[in-house]
Amino acid sequence: MNYRTLVGLEIHAELLTESKMFCTCSTEFGGDVNTHCCPICIGLPGTLPVINKRAIEFAIMAGLSANCKIAKKCKMDRKNYFYPDLPKAYQISQYDMPICTDGYMEIETESGVKKIGIERIHMEEDTGKSLHTEDGSSLLNYNRCGVPLIEIVSRPDMASAAEATAFLEKLKAILEYIEVSDVKMEQGSLRCDVNVNVVADDGRKTEIAEIKNLNSFKAAAKAIEYETARHIEALEDGENTLKDTRRWDDVKGVTVSMRSKEYANDYRYFPEPDLVEMEISEEWIELIRKELPELPEAKKERFVKLYGIPVYDAGVIVSSKALAAFYEDAVSRAGDAKLASNFIMTEVLRRLKETDANITDMPFNSTDFANLLKFVIDGTISNNMAKKVFREMAETGKKPEKVIEEKGMKQITDESAIEEIVVRVISENPQSIEDYKNGKDRALGFLVGQVMKASKGKAAPQTVNRLIRDKLSNL
Ligand SMILES: [Zn+2]
Numbered sequence: 310m311n312y313r314t315l316v317g318l319e320i321h322a323e324l325l326t327e328s329k330m331f332c333t334c335s336t337e338f339g340g341d342v343n344t345h346c347c348p349i350c351i352g353l354p355g356t357l358p359v360i361n362k363r364a365i366e367f368a369i370m371a372g373l374s375a376n377c378k379i380a381k382k383c384k385m386d387r388k389n390y391f392y393p394d395l396p397k398a399y400q401i402s403q404y405d406m407p408i409c410t411d412g413y414m415e416i417e418t419e420s421g422v423k424k425i426g427i428e429r430i431h432m433e434e435d436t437g438k439s440l441h442t443e444d445g446s447s448l449l450n451y452n453r454c455g456v457p458l459i460e461i462v463s464r465p466d467m468a469s470a471a472e473a474t475a476f477l478e479k480l481k482a483i484l485e486y487i488e489v490s491d492v493k494m495e496q497g498s499l500r501c502d503v504n505v506n507v508v509a510d511d512g513r514k515t516e517i518a519e520i521k522n523l524n525s526f527k528a529a530a531k532a533i534e535y536e537t538a539r540h541i542e543a544l545e546d547g548e549n550t551l552k553d554t555r556r557w558d559d560v561k562g563v564t565v566s567m568r569s570k571e572y573a574n575d576y577r578y579f580p581e582p583d584l585v586e587m588e589i590s591e592e593w594i595e596l597i598r599k600e601l602p603e604l605p606e607a608k609k610e611r612f613v614k615l616y617g618i619p620v621y622d623a624g625v626i627v628s629s630k631a632l633a634a635f636y637e638d639a640v641s642r643a644g645d646a647k648l649a650s651n652f653i654m655t656e657v658l659r660r661l662k663e664t665d666a667n668i669t670d671m672p673f674n675s676t677d678f679a680n681l682l683k684f685v686i687d688g689t690i691s692n693n694m695a696k697k698v699f700r701e702m703a704e705t706g707k708k709p710e711k712v713i714e715e716k717g718m719k720q721i722t723d724e725s726a727i728e729e730i731v732v733r734v735i736s737e738n739p740q741s742i743e744d745y746k747n748g749k750d751r752a753l754g755f756l757v758g759q760v761m762k763a764s765k766g767k768a769a770p771q772t773v774n775r776l777i778r779d780k781l782s783n784l
Pocket residue numbers: 329332333334345346347348349350351455
């Protein structure tokens with residue numbers, strides 16, 4: 310029997326507005342406990358929310374970037390539930406009239422580009438945070454209460470953990486590009502829930518399991534793989550899964566049931582009576598559309614056309630806004646777009662991966678990087694040496710010219726100096742000359758190697774090659 314996995318995602322992104330969704334409190338992360346809150350954001354009786362216009366703009370920007378329709382009319386609703394980190398016992402959210410609907414995003418899969426549907430994007434406010442102490446008490450911090458969020462709900466169009474990861478990465482890149490969220494998963498500004506079920510070839514299918522609050526893409530991928538296996542096993546045993554809400558236990562590598570959906574939530578949504586229905590004009594939407602920056606997809610196409618780099622490389626470079634900016638700046642300074650992208654695709658990305666860092670965390674900037682490339686382009690150092698210089702720059706933050714000077718790495722380009730070494734090496738290796746005359750090409754490589762060694766790797770390789778060929782053909 311074959312099984313198909315259906316994965317849908319719900320992503321919460323905190324918006325980068327300066328003030329909260331319905332009051333003027335700061336949205337800044339951290340701060341002393343319960344200092345970023347007021348009677349409105351903790352919902353004391355008699356307070357009135359006022360909606361943050363910037364938050365609506367951000368939601369529209371996200372919707373336009375994900376090819377959504379923007380509603381001409383939308384409203385806020387109360388979603389009622391009692392939870393200690395939500396002191397007013399309801400959350401202002403959007404129920405049946407979300408601000409954005411019916412969009413899509415394209416992801417790269419093994420079998421090509423795939424469109425993933427986006428059902429809706431709606432606005433809501435964040436909850437506070439509870440902290441459970443070892444002595445059994447619970448502490449509550451309401452600083453996050455009322456921070457504006459968008460929730461992006463995909464259609465169950467992804468068929469594997471890999472596709473879900475591609476979707477999350479694409480979405481994260483888009484939100485980063487349009488600057489509506491800082492997408493820091495470790496600070497909770499991007500959080501994701503995963504819905505998984507499987508369908509067998511004969512039409513039987515499992516009930517959807519919802520895994521809540523995954524705080525990394527890796528955890529989301531692992532949870533999807535775990536759930537897929539669990540659901541297939543159930544169907545193979547002639548059983549089904551329960552429709553339930555689960556959480557991912559990263560230590561044990563399993564999902565655990567939290568509560569059964571049946572009694573979960575009857576949220577009794579109703580329109581928020583303290584806020585009027587919003588009308589969104591076509592002019593406003595067009596104004597926002599015009600201000601959208603170049604998105605990753607467009608940037609990728611431009612990089613391929615303008616710089617002549619491979620589509621794959623361009624895709625990797627534009628996946629981070631900062632890396633794309635770093636690349637463009639380096640190219641504009643050093644001039645060699647292919648050398649820059651090759652270097653980024655190998656040395657730079659390897660370094661970022663090893664140290665689990667972003668390009669902005671590196672102790673050098675795009676000017677230093679461009680200078681390093683310039684030394685390769687003008688022949689001061691070889692490509693191989695450039696890798697060593699780069700490693701030193703990444704470890705110590707030293708300028709490339711300083712590393713080259715300190716390590717005496719300057720390439721020998723003076724032809725007479727190289728010729729001297731070539732002559733010596735040839736006279737010391739009569740056997741190789743014999744081999745070369747007998748048509749063994751390997752002998753040439755050996756001689757080049759000996760010259761490079763004798764020059765401590767500093768002789769310009771092209772010159773060495775040319776001189777050896779000259780000498781040998783004259784023998
Ligand atoms: Zn407030």
